[in-house]
Amino acid sequence: MGVAVRNMLTREEKKGQTRAALMDAALELVGKGENFASISLREVAKNAGVVPTSFYRHFRDMEELGLNIVDELGMLLRKILRAARQQEDYVTNLTRRSLVIYTQFVLEHRSHFYFLCQCRTGGTPALRSGIRHELRYFANELASDMRQFGSVERIDREDLEQICEVIVGLVADTTIDLLDLQASHTGFQEEYVAQLQKKLRLVWLGAQSWRSDRSA
Amino acid sequence: MGVAVRNMLTREEKKGQTRAALMDAALELVGKGENFASISLREVAKNAGVVPTSFYRHFRDMEELGLNIVDELGMLLRKILRAARQQEDYVTNLTRRSLVIYTQFVLEHRSHFYFLCQCRTGGTPALRSGIRHELRYFANELASDMRQFGSVERIDREDLEQICEVIVGLVADTTIDLLDLQASHTGFQEEYVAQLQKKLRLVWLGAQSWRSDRSA
DNA sequence: CTTTTCAGTGTACAAGTGTTGACTCAAAAA
DNA sequence: TTTTTGAGTCAACACTTGTACACTGAAAAG
Structure with missing residues (x-):
C-alpha cells in the first residue's frame, strides 16, 4: 500500500472477492x-464466474472450502447470540423470542443452514467435527447465560x-423442517416456533427437577 | 415352478441375490x-461384481436403491423393538437395557446406521422423508409401550x-458418536450408554412433570 | 421338444471430473 | 522507471460418469 486508492480495487481486495464468490x-x-x-470443484468455479484452475488459488479442495463455510457459520451463530442478548427482556423470557430470532436468521441464511443440516451428521469427519465444535461453543454460551439468569442452582456446570x-x-x-416448508404459507414460522418451544419446555421441565448429586 | 429344484438357483432367486449384492x-x-x-452407480455395480448396465434391471437410479435401504432400515428398527420387548424386565427398566440392545444393533449394522445418520437430515427430500417416516413409526411404538407400562396418565396421546x-x-x-468411536476401546460402548441415558433421564424428568392441560 | 422371457454382458459415446503446466498482464515492489 | 509477483486464463491429460443399444444364453413357459 502507498499509492492513492482511486476507485479501483487493490489486489487482495479482488482476491477476497472471488474467494467469497466461490464460497x-x-x-x-x-x-x-x-x-x-456431491458438488464438484468445476461446478463451483463455473457458478462463481471463474475458470476451474483458479479455484486452487484459494482452496486446496472442496473440503477446505467447506471448512471455511463452517467458520462463516460460526460467526453467524455468534451473531444470533448477540441479537438474542440484545432483547430487553432476554433475562425473563429466554426461550420464546430467542427462537423467533433464530428462525429469522435461518430463513435469511437458508443456504448456510442447509449446509449445517447436511454436514452435521453427514459430512466428512473434518466437517462434522468442525460443525460440532461450533454448536458446542454455542451451547456453552447458552449455558453461561442460563447460569446468570435462569434458576439453575441445583445443576453443576458440567450437567448444565x-x-x-x-x-x-x-x-x-x-431446523431442516423449517427450511423445507419454504415460502409455502407464511404462518408456518409461528407454528414451527410453537412446536419447538413445546419440545424445549419438556427439557426445561426436566432441568427444573434435575439434581446434580445422585445422577451420574 | 414345477421342475425339481436340484441344487441350482431359480431365476428370481438369482435376481434377488444380485439385487441384494447391489444394496x-x-x-x-x-x-x-x-x-x-456421491456414490456412483458404476462404483456400486463394480463393487457388487456386476456390469454397470445390469444395475438398471433392479433400480431406476441410486435414489431408488436408497429408498430400498430405508426399507431395510425400517425392518431393522422393528427388529430392535421386538428384541427390547423380549426382555423380561422391559416393563420396569425401559431405558437402560434397551439402550444396550440398541447400541449392539448399531454396531452390528454399522453401515445401515451410517446411512441413517447421513440421510436423515442430509439426503434428498425423498430419502429424508422416508427415514423420518420410519423413525416416527418407531417413536409411536415406543409411545404405546410407555402408555402401557410407564406412568404417563397426565399426558395425552399427542403429547406423548x-x-x-x-x-x-x-x-x-x-448415534454418529457411537459409530465414530469404532473399535478404539471397547469400554466406550458403556460410556456412550451412560451419557445417552443421562440425556434421556432429563427428558424423562420433564415428562414426569408434564401436564397436557395448559401447555399448548 | 420349441419358443419366449429377461438378467447379465460388451461396446460405445458424449459429458463431466480433478489436476498438470505454461501463459498473460496488471498491480505491487524495487 | 524497471522488475517481480501472483490471480486468473487456456489447453490438454487421463479418467469417471450415466445411459443407449444390440447381444447372449439359460431358465421358464408353451
Missing part, C-alpha cells in the same frame, strides 16, 4: 438442493452444559 | 466413509408421541 457459489448450489458432498447441548441439538434437529 | 455394495461404500450422495419423538431424535442424534 457463495457452493452455498447457492447447496441451497438449490444439491448435496455438498450437557443440558444445553441437548437443547441445541433439538433446535438443530428441527 | 450391500452401496452400504459397504457408505460404511467405508463415502457419502451416499411428541415426547417420544424427542427421545428418538436424541438417540438418532448421538
Whole structure:
C-alpha cells in the first residue's frame, strides 16, 4: 500500500472477492438442493464466474472450502447470540423470542443452514467435527447465560452444559423442517416456533427437577 | 415352478441375490466413509461384481436403491423393538437395557446406521422423508409401550408421541458418536450408554412433570 | 421338444471430473 | 522507471460418469 486508492480495487481486495464468490457459489448450489458432498470443484468455479484452475488459488479442495463455510457459520451463530442478548427482556423470557430470532436468521441464511443440516451428521469427519465444535461453543454460551439468569442452582456446570447441548441439538434437529416448508404459507414460522418451544419446555421441565448429586 | 429344484438357483432367486449384492455394495461404500450422495452407480455395480448396465434391471437410479435401504432400515428398527420387548424386565427398566440392545444393533449394522445418520437430515427430500417416516413409526411404538407400562396418565396421546419423538431424535442424534468411536476401546460402548441415558433421564424428568392441560 | 422371457454382458459415446503446466498482464515492489 | 509477483486464463491429460443399444444364453413357459 502507498499509492492513492482511486476507485479501483487493490489486489487482495479482488482476491477476497472471488474467494467469497466461490464460497457463495457452493452455498447457492447447496441451497438449490444439491448435496455438498456431491458438488464438484468445476461446478463451483463455473457458478462463481471463474475458470476451474483458479479455484486452487484459494482452496486446496472442496473440503477446505467447506471448512471455511463452517467458520462463516460460526460467526453467524455468534451473531444470533448477540441479537438474542440484545432483547430487553432476554433475562425473563429466554426461550420464546430467542427462537423467533433464530428462525429469522435461518430463513435469511437458508443456504448456510442447509449446509449445517447436511454436514452435521453427514459430512466428512473434518466437517462434522468442525460443525460440532461450533454448536458446542454455542451451547456453552447458552449455558453461561442460563447460569446468570435462569434458576439453575441445583445443576453443576458440567450437567448444565450437557443440558444445553441437548437443547441445541433439538433446535438443530428441527431446523431442516423449517427450511423445507419454504415460502409455502407464511404462518408456518409461528407454528414451527410453537412446536419447538413445546419440545424445549419438556427439557426445561426436566432441568427444573434435575439434581446434580445422585445422577451420574 | 414345477421342475425339481436340484441344487441350482431359480431365476428370481438369482435376481434377488444380485439385487441384494447391489444394496450391500452401496452400504459397504457408505460404511467405508463415502457419502451416499456421491456414490456412483458404476462404483456400486463394480463393487457388487456386476456390469454397470445390469444395475438398471433392479433400480431406476441410486435414489431408488436408497429408498430400498430405508426399507431395510425400517425392518431393522422393528427388529430392535421386538428384541427390547423380549426382555423380561422391559416393563420396569425401559431405558437402560434397551439402550444396550440398541447400541449392539448399531454396531452390528454399522453401515445401515451410517446411512441413517447421513440421510436423515442430509439426503434428498425423498430419502429424508422416508427415514423420518420410519423413525416416527418407531417413536409411536415406543409411545404405546410407555402408555402401557410407564406412568404417563397426565399426558395425552399427542403429547406423548411428541415426547417420544424427542427421545428418538436424541438417540438418532448421538448415534454418529457411537459409530465414530469404532473399535478404539471397547469400554466406550458403556460410556456412550451412560451419557445417552443421562440425556434421556432429563427428558424423562420433564415428562414426569408434564401436564397436557395448559401447555399448548 | 420349441419358443419366449429377461438378467447379465460388451461396446460405445458424449459429458463431466480433478489436476498438470505454461501463459498473460496488471498491480505491487524495487 | 524497471522488475517481480501472483490471480486468473487456456489447453490438454487421463479418467469417471450415466445411459443407449444390440447381444447372449439359460431358465421358464408353451
